Amino acid sequence: MTAPSRATRTTRLGDFAGMMLAGAIVLSAALTGCSAQTAAGAGTQPEAPAAEATGTPATELRLGYFANVTHAPALVGLEEGLLQDALGDTKLSTQVFNAGPAAIEALSAGAIDATYIGPNPAINTYVKSAGASARIVAGAASGGAALVVQPSIDDPSDLAGTTLATPQLGNTQDVALRTWLADEGYETDTTGGGDVAIAPTENAQTLTLFQSGEVDGAWLPEPWVSRLVVDAGAKVLVDEADLWEDGAFPTTVLLVRADFLAEHPETVRALIAGHVASVDWIAANPDEAATVINARLDADTGKPLSDAVIERALEHVDFTVDPHAETFEQLLDDGVAAGTSKPGDIDGLFDLSALNAVLEDEGEEPVSAAGLGTE
Structure with a gap:
């Protein structure tokens, strides 16, 4: 599956506006x-x-x-x-x-x-x-918990202009994604702006959006990491265990x-x-x-x-x-x-x-x- 263009992703942000507003509330x-x-x-x-x-x-x-x-x-x-x-x-x-x-x-x-x-x-x-x-x-x-992405994304540098999902604004995976992106030099905000758009999305919907190319990846808990890997061909870009001492x-x-x-x-x-x-x-x-x-x-x-x-x-x-x-x-x-x-x-x-x-x-x-x- 080919990752959508930056222009397509930018247009797509409007589709997530209501979702992000609800998350902000x-x-x-x-x-x-x-x-x-x-x-x-x-x-x-x-x-x-x-x-x-x-x-x-x-x-x-x-x-x-x-x-x-x-x-x-x-x-x-x-x-x-x-x-x-x-x-x-x-x-x-x-x-x-x-x-x-x-x-x-x-x-x-x-x-x-x-x-x-x-x-x-x-x-x-x-x-x-x-x-x-x-x-x-x-x-x-x-x-x-892990960040899974479309197969065309090979490196953190490929994430500029992409849209990534999390289960809900302010949940543990949402914070983990925002923290990791900041460490990689990306700016994000809680309304979906920044260098990488974060779209808080219900997990089952994330799978559907990933399969259709509407999102480029997601930071999720299990079994949703494995669902995207096994059922949608995603690959793991970041296993959160690798970011913590002894993986704990x-x-x-x-x-x-x-x-x-x-x-x-x-x-x-x-x-x-x-x-x-x-x-x-x-x-x-x-x-x-x-x-x-x-x-x-x-x-x-x-x-x-x-x-x-x-x-x-x-x-x-x-x-x-x-x-x-x-x-x-x-x-x-x-x-x-x-x-x-x-x-x-x-x-x-x-x-x-x-x-x-x-x-x-x-x-x-x-x-x-x-x-x-x-x-």
Whole structure:
């Protein structure tokens, strides 16, 4: 497939204007905060709610997640019943999202109590609420994100004048793309201008636009990287793992609304126990994992992944309860430089006390909050 000309790409930017405006509105909501917790917490830095504090079990826990391979602990936990088993009498209800900023809107509005999510939206809600909105209580996945491009693009220097997609303005892959482009000497902005146009686009639509040549590439999480490679002939220009020390960086974490954590610490600990069981199940059942993950994806999206896609995707993701807290200061700096985050203090973002209690019970090593919260 031949890459479109610069003139064609420039004309095409108008087609994305509405999409980018919608993304900008979502980003504005994420940056300004839209919950009662945000207003109440303005100007203060409350201590993280202690997971061992007294409280009552919740009658229901509303959980968000994405239909992505990078959210496999949620997919496996739901498909195998591990999350509900751990929650006991607490009813588990779920909602599927496309990207982090939309999940944060739901969390801030009180529509969900916890969500699997990328790190940058978690950082944004914490900063804008002055620490009142939510806590990261565990990691879920590392790796599994990349920039894939049309076959005619061989080098970063070929990207001038192109249009690249991300899942949503201000989400983790969006920030990663903007940061990498800046390092390569390109200017971008949050309205689609600059040397390279960035078009926040729903993942399934990105695949269609890539196949028709309407976008030249995309920075995506799995399984969408593999979908574009296997189903659309894309090639990987940048594997994000190559940009981090030892290839370790957080793709997905488990975030809980701070009020819910304070009111129902026993329920949160049960959720974490189910989450740990899901991550352990994936590690212990490598031959079955693809089938179970695919079954949940089929239930959520109406279509399973091909064997080639899911096998490739799983090769590029590590599932871990470690949120890699040591990377979050850099992630915040990257978001600020990209124009999708506001500067702020993320001390207290993590409450890993319940996670480490569960790990201790299983005889496993504790996980570090890197000085950014309780352990």
